[in-house]
Amino acid sequence: EPSALAAIREAGVIRIGTTGDYKPFTYRTAAGDLTGADIDMARDLAAHLGVRAAFVPTTWKTLLDDFKAGKFDMVVGGISVNPARAEAGDFSIATLSDGKRPIVRCADKDRYVSLAAIDQPSVHVVVNPGGTNDTFAHEHFARAPIEVYPDNKTIFEEIVAGKADVMVSDGVEVDLQARLHPGVLCPAAVTAPFTHDEKAYLLRRDPALKAAVDAWLRQELDAGGWRKHLDAAMH
């Protein structure tokens, strides 16, 4: 059986799974265009490999099954490294380190600053299903009601509208959504993030593919290519 990298080169295309619902990493606009820092990176990688990038839609709930079913060669878009994913494929070197923090209405920013303060029967936690936020919420909140909300593009409006009080999510997303909702949504004033997570690309298991992606990514990280795409997507 040829290596995944050889198959990609042979086909002239790399198939990239992505959810398209997670700014600043992967976001499908109303016009249908995919944008985001990891989308830009995936396009650059395809160009570097001399192949076409074919994006394949997936969801946080189905991402791992779709990957295992062979629907794509890699997965991008704010993907946290976790054991279940690492068992199914290879992770690239990390693009960034992040951690989960609460985002709340600004009036509550000094209130929901610990897991204990959030985990109360009167506090409504909202979570998008299928990703690491979902796992985190169900592991840490036993008393607070958890609302599973299916659309990560509009989930923050639940907090704005007062239908939910807290979402615990990746720091990069918390900071961006606070910026997109000025004076309305704020990062809670925690002293430290609740978790430490690495973001990386999930690759079909193949030493040649991992070597090629890591060498290219090392270069992008060192030369500022990644930073440029991330900064652009944060504005």
Ligand SMILES: O=C(O)C(=O)C[C@]1(C(=O)O)C=C[C@@H](O)C=C1
């Ligand atoms: O599953 C992951 O790796 C993620 O980090 C994705 C995840 C999540 O945990 O739900 C992170 C933040 C976004 O709000 C949407 C998806």
